[in-house]
Amino acid sequence: MTATLHSISGDATAAPSMDALVALVAGDLRHVNQVILDRMQSEIPLIPELAGHLIAGGGKRMRPMLTLACAQLLEYGGARHHKLAACVEFIHTATLLHDDVVDGSGLRRGRRTANIIWGNAASVLVGDFLFSRSFELMVEDGSLKVLRILSNASAVIAEGEVNQLTAQRQVGLGEERYLAIISAKTAALFAAACRIAAVVAERDDGVELALDAYGRNLGIAFQLVDDALDYASDAETMGKGVGDDFREGKMTLPVILAYARGTDEDRKFWKDAVEGRRVSDEDLAIAIRLVRETGAIDDTIARARHYGQRAIDALGPFTRGTAKSALTEAVEFAISRAY
Template identity: 60%
Template sequence: MSNFEEWILGVVVPLEEERGRDQNAVKQLQALVARDMEAVNEFIRERMASDVPMVPELASHLINSGGKRLRPMLTIAASRMCGYNGDDHIKLAATVEFMHTATLLHDDVVDESDMRRGTKTARMLWGNQASVLVGDFLLGRAFKLMVETKSLRALEILSNAASVIAEGEVMQLAAAKDTGTTEDAYLRVIQAKTAALFSAATEVGAVIAGRNGTEAAALESYGRNLGIAFQLVDDALDYGGRAASLGKNVGDDFREGKITLPVVLAFRRGSADERAFWQRTLQEGERSESDLEKAIDMMQKHDALADTILRARHYGAIAIDALAIFPESDYRQALTDLVEFCINRNH
């Protein structure tokens, strides 16, 4: 067992047992929402249709590339937990997936990424221009679906999330390669860039069920804190995960000069020489083949990966507590267990 795997656990449960339980959490959620997700997937296929052949071809490449559909599953589970029995949650779940896919297409262009989920990114196959434009097409489809639900509040939540996500991208771009980034500043970026869609996905589940008060606020909190925890684990995995299960190369964030929480912590805790290393490799972009290994060694020396996971556990605990106002149900249990999956996952 690696040190990183021990840090992720933080408990005495054997690694394989813990992973098995987490995978069961995902399977439990998938089983609960399976029928609804079949409808969501069919709806997505219908609404990707276009007279321009490249549009459905490129969109399908990413949508069908093996993602767990976590965000739309959150919308379905949240709405069902709140007692919703109509059909508009299908449209909202599809909306969330279209928004997520659009942001991935745009992200890969901005980050100049070559791989996603183990396959070549759309920009590598069709080019940057096509990726951006099809992302715009999917956002247009998403807004049309929002309107079809005739829920002004759901439209407000999701449209606000779209603008916040874009702001997060700009914030990240402005802070790119800035080793002086503080932890608070970085958390603001991921709350906008990642957590905003998680929180919107869960909050609209309550709204469509007519729960516009305390329960909607609780699900917004659940989604937001789950999203923060999810991204922090991603940050740690980029330096301590496995390429085969990550669906990308370990160290991609480092090679792209991204400032993530493990870097922020290692930089702040490092010596003058170590800070000079981070400035050279990330700020100035001068990297050798051995620098990634040095970066990981420094993170381990200063507990940067372990503490990133601890931060994730903190936000995960807030997410779980947010669900406490709901009566016990299979959906509440599945959403609770999902938090542990997101923190303990190795991919």
């Protein structure tokens, strides 16, 4: 029987969490964290200080945990995935450092961002350092296939960020381009993190593609929920400033749907807001009311559930066990953050 959302672990009443995934990979993750700690060191004190601020800042290590869990799903018994999971975390951290500069963000995971503390230039350069470290780890692994997967993901992420930048403050942005943006800037690394486990475990292309599909669909679902939460949550839940997307003029799916469904007066409000003329707390309150009244939040979450189910379906060919259950519950957790 195909697993579905809300059918994991046989207990429909239990709130999904990351606990099963964390427990599954705890031993491996200690090795990964040691690699991260070792490789973020430098004779230039600012580099480990700034990098450590973000890396040790409360993140769940979700992407490297996916690499480790997928390796366990395939019963891989080696250690190559430790360095590669660290590599994935370095790529992710580098993109966060750069994103916060581009977005002018002041908060991440409830803490001041590195660019606020050390400045934009230092954040960009330390991000570059971490990207370089990630490529060192790829080369040390020695697999051209791994190098191709992770280097391609890095390029796609950058393309997605540029696409988002050029789409900023464009009220006419459609759902198709929005999905292209989040598929690149978020889902590409989720997909690569999962796919490389099949490479190190020396599995065939079908297994690679199944894990790629799992990660990609999970990444899209994850980002859809994040974008919904920007209009339905608080800073403690989000780990960033509430309404950041709104003030930055980002046409995320809740706004795209609310704009399409709104009255002429609503659409004028959204045009002014997206173009930067309505950014006060009172304007944010209006935006939150509009996305709720038009059903845009509920439908964004419904789309997230759709992609979440696709992620679960991609695990269908794999043997049932603790790894498969933990990966399934990770999807449930990603969706449940919206409730």
